[in-house]
Amino acid sequence: MNYHVGVISGDGIGPEVVAEAQKVLDAIGAKFGHTFTYDAILMGGCSIDATGVPLTDEAIAQAKASDAVLMGSIGGNTATSPWYKLAPHLRPEAGLLKLRKALNLFANLRPAYLYEELKEACPLRDDIIGDGFDMMIMRELTGGLYFGARKTEEVNGVMTAVDTLTYTEDEIRRIAKRGFDIAMKRRKKVTSVDKANVLDSSRLWRKVVEEVAKDYPKVTYEHMLVDNCAMQLVKDPKQFDVILTENMFGDILSDEASMVTGSIGMLSSASLNDTKFGLYEPSGGSAPDIAGKGIANPIATILSAAMMLRYSFDLDKEADAVEAAVKQVLKDGYRTIDIMPQEEDKKASVTQVGTKQMGDLICERI
Numbered sequence: 280m281n282y283h284v285g286v287i288s289g290d291g292i293g294p295e296v297v298a299e300a301q302k303v304l305d306a307i308g309a310k311f312g313h314t315f316t317y318d319a320i321l322m323g324g325c326s327i328d329a330t331g332v333p334l335t336d337e338a339i340a341q342a343k344a345s346d347a348v349l350m351g352s353i354g355g356n357t358a359t360s361p362w363y364k365l366a367p368h369l370r371p372e373a374g375l376l377k378l379r380k381a382l383n384l385f386a387n388l389r390p391a392y393l394y395e396e397l398k399e400a401c402p403l404r405d406d407i408i409g410d411g412f413d414m415m416i417m418r419e420l421t422g423g424l425y426f427g428a429r430k431t432e433e434v435n436g437v438m439t440a441v442d443t444l445t446y447t448e449d450e451i452r453r454i455a456k457r458g459f460d461i462a463m464k465r466r467k468k469v470t471s472v473d474k475a476n477v478l479d480s481s482r483l484w485r486k487v488v489e490e491v492a493k494d495y496p497k498v499t500y501e502h503m504l505v506d507n508c509a510m511q512l513v514k515d516p517k518q519f520d521v522i523l524t525e526n527m528f529g530d531i532l533s534d535e536a537s538m539v540t541g542s543i544g545m546l547s548s549a550s551l552n553d554t555k556f557g558l559y560e561p562s563g564g565s566a567p568d569i570a571g572k573g574i575a576n577p578i579a580t581i582l583s584a585a586m587m588l589r590y591s592f593d594l595d596k597e598a599d600a601v602e603a604a605v606k607q608v609l610k611d612g613y614r615t616i617d618i619m620p621q622e623e624d625k626k627a628s629v630t631q632v633g634t635k636q637m638g639d640l641i642c643e644r645i
């Protein structure tokens with residue numbers, strides 16, 4: 280079977296890590312008898328340089344015409360890149376938000392899992408790590424502060440900026456259902472994270488989650504305030520199965536959760552709507568500090584490609600093969616710099632490799 284994959288290489292390390300994920304998809308194709316055809320889509324800073332805008336209508340049409348989209352990351356150094364002198368709607372991130380909205384990608388799945396082999400890259404103490412942990416962050420992706428009205432204006436002679444946080448009950452219900460559905464396939468626990476002690480949007484979130492929970496009697500659920508959740512993620516990450524939360528909280532908590540799995544370079548993601556289509560991308564960014572050096576970890580992008588195989592193409596065996604190859608490469612002692620053991624004396628027991636080599640080693644294990 281042929282699958283038509285839109286590819287947004289993007290900026291910074293984006294093209295470096297996407298190339299490795301494509302190599303892995305091709306290795307899967309060769310082994311299992313599928314073909315993947317790729318359609319390059321411009322988005323982010325590279326699109327600004329080429330067209331003046333971060334996402335053209337043509338790029339949206341290309342994404343819509345694809346079976347799924349694989350993406351690297353977009354953006355540059357927000358303090359120094361000329362892209363950040365442009366009006367906000369013309370900056371790289373505006374392209375990504377526009378695409379998420381255009382494709383109605385409201386459900387963002389970010390699985391944070393500690394590989395046994397990466398315990399030594401995890402900054403937490405051994406007694407906290409225990410047998411490891413495995414959580415799924417379900418982040419609402421098309422609502423909240425990211426998409427509310429905003430403005431900056433002078434009010435009574437004082438510059439004033441406003442961002443609005445809006446959620447409708449329907450937006451909350453559809454992501455909550457996704458969260459509980461996923462929990463049913465996992466350890467049947469949902470932690471809904473909000474700031475209901477302050478925000479109206481969170482109080483509505485809590486009410487709707489309670490209604491949805493009634494349809495899932497087998498799922499244990501709890502509410503947790505977001506500040507406590509940030510703390511619990513490093514105190515005792517084992518307690519979490521599915522973390523269900525709104526857009527901005529999910530953005531912040533998923534970066535935090537990634538670090539307890541060793542590195543942001545390990546955290547994959549799938550952004551889904553109500554169809555089989557999905558946008559698959561690592562949760563981290565364009566990493567301008569290491570771009571072009573050939574040292575970025577491609578595993579988050581490779582695991583995102585595995586999510587594409589599983590969620591958009593129903594190719595479970597193939598997704599399993601990618602995940603097993605990643606596990607094997609770690610078992611065989613290969614590490615990119617971000618997942619090297621923390622302690623000096625343990626560094627000699629593994630081999631440090633670059634982006635391309637890591638991709639090749641994973642392909643060899645497929």
Ligand code: NAD
Pocket residue numbers: 292296351352353354355356357372375543544545560561562563564565566567568569574575576577579617
């Ligand atoms: P970042 O995630 O790009 O980088 C944070 C740190 O993590 C850096 O030290 C970086 O080197 C490291 N890192 C990230 N991915 C890595 C990988 N695969 N391997 C090894 N190390 C990795 O976050 P930032 O510096 O705050 O943002 C840089 C730019 O990326 C900004 O323009 C931001 O808007 C953009 N961004 C884009 C996406 C996306 O496209 N989905 C996500 C997050 C940030």
Ligand code: IPM
Pocket residue numbers: 354372375376530562563
């Ligand atoms: C992410 C990124 C994006 C977000 C940015 C680049 C708009 O940080 O995918 O986590 O905040 O959603």
Ligand code: MN
Pocket residue numbers: 530531534562
């Ligand atoms: Mn983020």
